[in-house]
Amino acid sequence: MTLFLTSVQAIKVRSALEVGSQTLRVTVTDRCGASGQMDVIITVEPLVYTVNIDIKHDISI
Structure with a gap:
């Protein structure tokens, strides 16, 4: 899956883990x-x- 966001470059999702009833912890690479x-x-x-997605990201360079 590839995400296209206006605030960050396109990223590739490497893995996703459910950490709550409505929360996924996603590992990504840009x-x-x-x-x-x-x-x-x-x-x-x-x-x-309507689906609202709130993304909090911490990408290391």
Whole structure:
């Protein structure tokens, strides 16, 4: 899977681990080879069919 974000370069997800009922801890690598982890918090509003993703990233260079 590849994520495209406006605030960071495109990154590749290497692994994802569920750490809470709505939280994934994701290990990623960017195009420059830097890698790190980010917690992805996913909330779903079923009546509106909206998915909000809050990403907190810590990528080491």
